[in-house]
Amino acid sequence: MRIGFIGAGNMSGAIIKGIISSGIVKKEDVFASDKFLPTLEKVKTNYGINITEDNKEVVEKCDVIFLAVKPQFYNEVIKEISPFVKTTTTVVTIAPGQTLKNLEVTFGKEIKIVRTMPNTPAMVCEGMTAVCANKKVTKEELEYICTLLNSIGKAEVVAEYMMDAVVGVSGSSPAYVYMFIEALADGAVMEGMPRDMAYKFAAQAVLGSAKMVLETGMHPGALKDMVCSPGGTTIEAVSILEERGMRSSVIEAIRGCVAKARKM
Structure with a gap:
C-alpha cells in the first residue's frame, strides 16, 4: 500500500513519522508533494521518503492520498488532481468545514473519501483524531485509515455531524x-x-x-x-x-x- 501526501507541512510530517516509525508503511512507499521546496526537502531529510513538486504524480502513484493543504486551497487542488484520482483510491482530508457532500461535489465524481480532524499533539504521537467516511469506503478501508492515524495517538470514528464539535473540543x-x-x-x-x-x-x-x-x-x-x-x-x-x-x-x-x- 502506497501512501501519498499533498502538502508536506507539520501535520503531514507528524503522520509520516508515525506510520514509518511504527512499521505500518515503509519509507519507500511514502510520497509527498508541496509547492514549497524547503518543506519537501525537510521531510525527505527527516524520513527518507519520495518527494515531488507535482501533485498529480503523488495521486497517480498512491493508493491512499492525504489532502493536507490549507482549507482555502482545497478547491484549487481538488480540481487539479480530480481527473487523476482512481475509483480505488482513498482520499483522506484534513480540514475543518469541508463536509463529505461538499468534497464529493468538488471532486465531481464518486470516489472514496475519509474526513478527519486531528490535532497538533500528533507531532509527539499523542494526537486525537476524529474520522468519518462516505459510503464508498469499506469497513476494512476505514479500519486501515484508523490504523495509520493511531500511529500518531488515538483515532475514533464519529458521525459526521459531530465533526464541528470535535474542532472545538479537540x-x-x-x-x-x-x-x-x-x-x-x-x-x-x-x-x-x-x-x-x-x-x-x-x-x-x-x-x-x-x-x-x-x-x-x-x-x-x-x-x-x-x-x-x-x-x-x-x-x-x-x-x-x-x-x-x-x-x-x-x-x-x-x-x-x-x-x-x-x-x-
Whole structure:
C-alpha cells in the first residue's frame, strides 16, 4: 500500500513519522508533494521518503492520498488532481468545514473519501483524531485509515455531524490548554518559582491529570473532589476559579469555535 501526501507541512510530517516509525508503511512507499521546496526537502531529510513538486504524480502513484493543504486551497487542488484520482483510491482530508457532500461535489465524481480532524499533539504521537467516511469506503478501508492515524495517538470514528464539535473540543483545544499551562506557570513565577521550572511543573500536572481521566475511567468531577480536602488549599483555588467563571468561559469559547467551524 502506497501512501501519498499533498502538502508536506507539520501535520503531514507528524503522520509520516508515525506510520514509518511504527512499521505500518515503509519509507519507500511514502510520497509527498508541496509547492514549497524547503518543506519537501525537510521531510525527505527527516524520513527518507519520495518527494515531488507535482501533485498529480503523488495521486497517480498512491493508493491512499492525504489532502493536507490549507482549507482555502482545497478547491484549487481538488480540481487539479480530480481527473487523476482512481475509483480505488482513498482520499483522506484534513480540514475543518469541508463536509463529505461538499468534497464529493468538488471532486465531481464518486470516489472514496475519509474526513478527519486531528490535532497538533500528533507531532509527539499523542494526537486525537476524529474520522468519518462516505459510503464508498469499506469497513476494512476505514479500519486501515484508523490504523495509520493511531500511529500518531488515538483515532475514533464519529458521525459526521459531530465533526464541528470535535474542532472545538479537540482540534483547537491544545491552544486553550497551552494558555492554561502558561497561566499556571505565571502564577508560580509570581510566587517566586523560576519560569523554566514552573512550566515543567505545570505541564506535567496537566499531562498526569489527563492520563488519570483516560486510565481510571472516573468522572473528572470525582477526580477533582479527590484533590479537594475540606477547608484546604485546593478548594480555595477552585472557589476562585468558579467565581471568575472559568467553566462558563471554556464552554463559551468552544461554542464560538464550533460556530466558526460551521461557517467555513
